[in-house]
Amino acid sequence: MCQPAPACTCGSTFFTAHVTMKYSRFLTQVSRNRQPSLIREMTNLLVQASPELVFMAGGLPNAQMFPFQAGSITLKDGRALTIHPKLMMDCLQYSPTPGYPPLVKQLKTLTQQLHSPPRWAEMDLIVTAGSQDGLCKALEMMISPADYIVTQEPCYTGTLSILNPYKPQYLPVCGDQNGMCPEALKAALSKWKPEEVQDAEKDVPKVLYVNPNACNPTGVSLPADRRQEIYKIASDYNLIILEDDPYYFVQFGDRKNFPPSFLSMDVDCRVIRFDSFSKILSSGIRVGYVTGPKPLVERILLHAQVSLLHAPAMSQVLVSELLELWGEEGFFKHTEAVQAFYLEQRNAMMEAAEKHLSDLCEWAVPTGGMFLWLKVPKIHDTWDMILERALTKNVILVPGKAFMCDSSKPSQYMRAAFSIVSPENMDKGCRNLAELIREEMVLQKTVGNSD
Amino acid sequence: MNYSRFISKQSSRRKPSCISELRRALENGSPSLVWLASGMPSPEKFPFREMTVTLEGGKQLTLSKEALSTGLQYGPSQGYPLLRKQLKRMVEQWHSPPRWAESDLLVTVGNQDGVSKALDMLLDPEDFIVVPDPCYSDFLCMLTALAPQIVAVGVDDEGIRPDILKSSLEKAISSGSTGIPKALYLVPNSCNPTGTNMSEERRQEIYAIAQQYDLIILEDDPYFFLQFNEKQLTSFLSMDVDGRVLRFDSFSKVISSGLRIGCVTGAPPLLQGITLHMQASCICPPMLSQVLIHELLTFWGDEGFKKHISDICQFYKDRRDAMIQALETHLNGICEWIVPEGGIFVWLKVLHLNDTSAMLLERAAKGDVVLVPGREFMVDSTKPCPYMRAAYSCATPEEMMKGMENLAKLIQKEIELQSTHK
Numbered sequence: 127m128c129q130p131a132p133a134c135t136c137g138s139t140f141f142t143a144h145v146t147m148k149y150s151r152f153l154t155q156v157s158r159n160r161q162p163s164l165i166r167e168m169t170n171l172l173v174q175a176s177p178e179l180v181f182m183a184g185g186l187p188n189a190q191m192f193p194f195q196a197g198s199i200t201l202k203d204g205r206a207l208t209i210h211p212k213l214m215m216d217c218l219q220y221s222p223t224p225g226y227p228p229l230v231k232q233l234k235t236l237t238q239q240l241h242s243p244p245r246w247a248e249m250d251l252i253v254t255a256g257s258q259d260g261l262c263k264a265l266e267m268m269i270s271p272a273d274y275i276v277t278q279e280p281c282y283t284g285t286l287s288i289l290n291p292y293k294p295q296y297l298p299v300c301g302d303q304n305g306m307c308p309e310a311l312k313a314a315l316s317k318w319k320p321e322e323v324q325d326a327e328k329d330v331p332k333v334l335y336v337n338p339n340a341c342n343p344t345g346v347s348l349p350a351d352r353r354q355e356i357y358k359i360a361s362d363y364n365l366i367i368l369e370d371d372p373y374y375f376v377q378f379g380d381r382k383n384f385p386p387s388f389l390s391m392d393v394d395c396r397v398i399r400f401d402s403f404s405k406i407l408s409s410g411i412r413v414g415y416v417t418g419p420k421p422l423v424e425r426i427l428l429h430a431q432v433s434l435l436h437a438p439a440m441s442q443v444l445v446s447e448l449l450e451l452w453g454e455e456g457f458f459k460h461t462e463a464v465q466a467f468y469l470e471q472r473n474a475m476m477e478a479a480e481k482h483l484s485d486l487c488e489w490a491v492p493t494g495g496m497f498l499w500l501k502v503p504k505i506h507d508t509w510d511m512i513l514e515r516a517l518t519k520n521v522i523l524v525p526g527k528a529f530m531c532d533s534s535k536p537s538q539y540m541r542a543a544f545s546i547v548s549p550e551n552m553d554k555g556c557r558n559l560a561e562l563i564r565e566e567m568v569l570q571k572t573v574g575n576s577d
Numbered sequence: 578m579n580y581s582r583f584i585s586k587q588s589s590r591r592k593p594s595c596i597s598e599l600r601r602a603l604e605n606g607s608p609s610l611v612w613l614a615s616g617m618p619s620p621e622k623f624p625f626r627e628m629t630v631t632l633e634g635g636k637q638l639t640l641s642k643e644a645l646s647t648g649l650q651y652g653p654s655q656g657y658p659l660l661r662k663q664l665k666r667m668v669e670q671w672h673s674p675p676r677w678a679e680s681d682l683l684v685t686v687g688n689q690d691g692v693s694k695a696l697d698m699l700l701d702p703e704d705f706i707v708v709p710d711p712c713y714s715d716f717l718c719m720l721t722a723l724a725p726q727i728v729a730v731g732v733d734d735e736g737i738r739p740d741i742l743k744s745s746l747e748k749a750i751s752s753g754s755t756g757i758p759k760a761l762y763l764v765p766n767s768c769n770p771t772g773t774n775m776s777e778e779r780r781q782e783i784y785a786i787a788q789q790y791d792l793i794i795l796e797d798d799p800y801f802f803l804q805f806n807e808k809q810l811t812s813f814l815s816m817d818v819d820g821r822v823l824r825f826d827s828f829s830k831v832i833s834s835g836l837r838i839g840c841v842t843g844a845p846p847l848l849q850g851i852t853l854h855m856q857a858s859c860i861c862p863p864m865l866s867q868v869l870i871h872e873l874l875t876f877w878g879d880e881g882f883k884k885h886i887s888d889i890c891q892f893y894k895d896r897r898d899a900m901i902q903a904l905e906t907h908l909n910g911i912c913e914w915i916v917p918e919g920g921i922f923v924w925l926k927v928l929h930l931n932d933t934s935a936m937l938l939e940r941a942a943k944g945d946v947v948l949v950p951g952r953e954f955m956v957d958s959t960k961p962c963p964y965m966r967a968a969y970s971c972a973t974p975e976e977m978m979k980g981m982e983n984l985a986k987l988i989q990k991e992i993e994l995q996s997t998h999k
Contacts, residue, residue, distance in 0.1 A: 155724070156722050156723060156724070157722070159721055159722045159723075159724055160718070160721065160722045161718060161721050161722075162718075163714065163715050163718045164714060164949065164950075164953045165714055165715065165949060165953070166715075168947065168949065171942070171947070175942075176945070178945045179942065179945050179946070179947060180945060180946045180947070180972055180976050180977070180979055180980030180983060181947050181971070181972070182946065182947060182948050182967040182968050182969065182972060182980060183947045183948055183949045183966075183968065184968060185769065185921060185922065185968050185970070186834070186968065186970055186971050187829060187830040187831075187834055187921070187970055188892065188893075188896075188970045188971050190892075191831070191888070191889050191892055192832060192833050193632050193633050193832060193873060193885060194630050194631070194632060194833070194869070194873075195630075195631045195632060195633055196630070196631040197628065197629060197630040197631065198628070198629045199625055199627070199628045199629075200625075200626045200627040200628075201624050201625060201626055202624050202625070202626045203624070209630075216835075217833075217835055217836075218833040218834070218835045218836065219833075219834055219835050220829075220834045220835060221835055255686060255837070255859045255863065256859055256860055258857075258858065258859070258860055259858045259859045259860075262857055262858035263858070271586075271587070283594050283595060283596065284594070284857065284860075287591070287592070287594050287853075287856065287857045288857045288858075290590060290591075290592065291587050291588070291590035291591050292587070292590075293590065342616060404618055404651075405618040406618075406622065407623060407624065408623045408625065408649040408650075408865075409617070409618055409649070409650055409651045410647070410648050410649045410650045410651060410652060410861075410863070410864030410865055411648075411649065411863060411864070411865045412686075412859060412860075412861075412862075412863040412864075428718075428722075429722070431715070431718070432689070432693060432715050432716075432718045432719045432722070433686075433689065433690045433693035433694070433719075434686040434687055434689070434690040434693075434837060434859070435687055435689060435690075435837070436835075436837070437837075438686075438835065438836055438837045438863040438865070438866050439835030439836065439837075440833075440835060440836055440865065440866065440869075441863055441865060441866070444625075444865075448624065460624060463622065464622040467619065467621065467622050468619075471619075496616060496618070496619075497616065512599075513598075513599075517606060517610070520606070520607060520609045520610045520611060521610070521611045521613065522599055522606070522610065522611070522612055522613060522614045523613045523614055524595060524596060524599065524614050525595070527595075528594075528595035528596070541614075542613040543613050543614065543615060543616050543617070544613070545616065545617060545618055545619045546617055546618075546619050546620075547611065547612070547613060551611045552611075554609075554611050555611030555613055558611060
């Protein structure tokens with residue numbers, strides 16, 4: 127059981143001297159095997175080609191024959207994005223694997239602005255079909271069957287579903303109302319001395335997964351000092367940090383006070399950061415992006431080259447045009463509006479929870495995003511209660527076990543999402559949940575469950 | 578069929594997410610059910626309100642509020658239900674698969690992602706995969722990464738040679754490996770890169786061999802709609818009495834390549850692993866793309882779609898004719914080729930060169946014409962290859978003429994260069 131961490135006494139950060147990472151140590155054999163697709167590479171040549179060049183190398187279909195000629199999107203603020211014929215061709219034709227060039231440029235500018243990565247010149251950024259596809263390819267790049275993986279626990283189910291088929295050796299790290307505990311991270315790694323594992327390639331942990339803001343499922347965020355401690359530990363043990371940050375823009379509070387990202391403190395060039403538009407622009411269009419050290423992003427790129435080829439072109443064009451129309455000011459105005467919406471939802475959820483669940487559940491108030499992580503101290507495990515009985519009480523949540531690395535262990539937790547539920551239904555839901563829990567407590571007594 | 582023998586260890590460990598199981602509860606839930614389970618973002622804050630597209634001919638399609646809303650939110654990993662329904666009807670119509678009742682269809686992020694995930698689903702490292710030689714180069718890239726045991730089978734004007742296929746499979750089986758020949762990959766129509774079509778008889782022969790050796794057939798058919806002859810050749814899916822075919826269809830050549838939409842049809846036990854991998858990676862195929870294609874297909878109906886395909890075939894047939902004319906004008910006696918009956922490629926053999934790679938990669942751009950060196954498509958890319966692949970899809974007839982003229986000059990120069998070095 128995770129103990130609350132003592133206040134950080136490390137003062138200002140101290141990092142080791144400039145690190146030159148040996149990235150090949152992190153790659154699976156499959157990833158090392160990857161070679162560029164020549165056809166994709168040759169298609170990129172087209173961009174710089176002279177007008178005299180007769181290009182017969184790419185298997186490009188003729189975009190003239192695509193049935194959509196033009197288009198128009200009206201925004202909620204009344205303005206319109208016009209997709210004129212030339213732009214429609216960009217929407218409909220094969221796109222370079224790293225992403226639609228104007229969008230890549232915009233995202234690089236945004237990333238530099240928000241994070242000022244200390245080793246930006248050694249990094250690259252590519253567009254992915256949703257941030258999760260980037261994460262999936264990053265994990266597939268580094269994890270072989272039975273490998274170690276250091277991860278926060280509870281952990282996002284999507285990440286577990288990527289990892290579980292590898293039957294990895296999980297090194298779960300617990301947290302509290304301030305996220306992952308650095309002490310718990312140290313304890314998880316204590317089996318090894320840093321100097322033993324720094325360069326080792328086998329049988330050592332090499333990857334750390336973390337969801338630093340409005341974590342799924344706990345709803346809490348890591349403060350700056352913890353991030354620095356965690357970074358230091360990752361540096362000592364030579365771990366790649368996978369910073370999965372889809373709720374970055376839905377943190378509550380002034381943007382100026384957002385804690386620094388792992389990317390922004392990445393003096394070693396060991397962070398791969400995953401960004402998403404799914405919560406602020408659209409989830410269905412499948413556009414996200416990954417930023418990280420060039421040699422590692424290149425491996426992800428090579429995988430994309432032979433699988434989905436590129437993130438959907440029209441989706442990328444729409445995001446690019448929208449960002450162009452809004453400009454920086456408009457973009458942040460929008461993210462603030464989204465943030466305000468989720469804050470209202472959270473407040474309504476808190477009201478409902480306090481009204482109905484304060485004697486039955488414990489929780490930390492979410493500092494962003496859309497999830498409330500409820501603990502039911504008087505219940506041994508929430509799984510059966512939810513999967514077998516919750517329907518009769520007209521409320522469904524996700525049982526905590528789903529977020530555990532070891533799904534055979536009981537969990538007293540449940541995750542409630544407050545993104546698309548009305549305040550009336552939140553009230554109803556919490557009331558129903560209270561009934562469900564009370565009945566479960568009686569049931570447990572009757573069945574004679576210990577603990 | 579015993580499908581479990583085909584599933585890789587990795588794939589067999591994939592499990593559905595808890596949330597998708599909970600979603601089943603939603604189907605049985607009362608209207609008073611308060612759903613607090615899924616982490617769907619609120620579409621209220623998505624900034625797009627309306628979308629209109631103009632089709633060829635000027636007709637405008639406006640997406641309904643519901644359709645746009647669907648396009649902007651997460652959807653099922655298997656694909657947008659309305660599009661899946663349409664595609665299933667189309668597949669049934671064109672192929673009448675003998676085991677249609679025991680088949681299913683998934684939407685994929687382009688057909689190539691379907692192929693990639695099928696390989697992940699099927700192959701353990703010790704397994705054998707059978708490929709034609711030459712083979713689509715991106716497929717070879719997938720195999721370079723996974724590094725299974727490759728059974729390369731020589732081809733003739735119709736594709737994979739049955740005699741070589743049999744002898745290669747025998748060799749693989751008696752090699753003492755722990756792996757098994759799992760699957761056979763082929764592009765039966767306008768094969769990439771050779772541009773050849775596999776005849777009816779050949780298809781039957783290959784299917785019979787696949788039965789004999791219990792192989793899954795990966796039927797990759799992106800040029801299905803680009804066949805210039807009226808008669809449609811029998812797909813492997815349409816002769817699939819065993820349920821051993823995974824068929825990959827694509828809209829990239831006929832509707833849009835950039836929208837990234839394709840589909841895969843086959844037996845549910847084989848599609849399951851692909852779905853679960855999709856769930857873990859992209860989550861779902863792009864919804865907006867799927868909604869647009871659904872709207873288009875609805876608007877067209879069967880007639881409209883047939884007309885569009887017919888227009889496309891005519892377009893590419895004209896391009897092919899222009900290409901052949903350009904070849905005959907400038908490359909007679911320099912290259913050999915087979916006239917393609919569909920698709921977008923011509924596979925050229927240079928008569929007096931051992932290998933085309935250096936010429937195309939180092940000197941062609943300056944010579945103002947670029948083709949893909951044949952070596953890229955050979956399973957053993959270390960051996961010299963006198964072939965090249967030309968795509969005639971985008972060049973105008975004038976550009977083709979100029980391009981072939983440039984190519985002839987380039988080849989002559991290369992022949993001289995090589996004889997100087999001898």
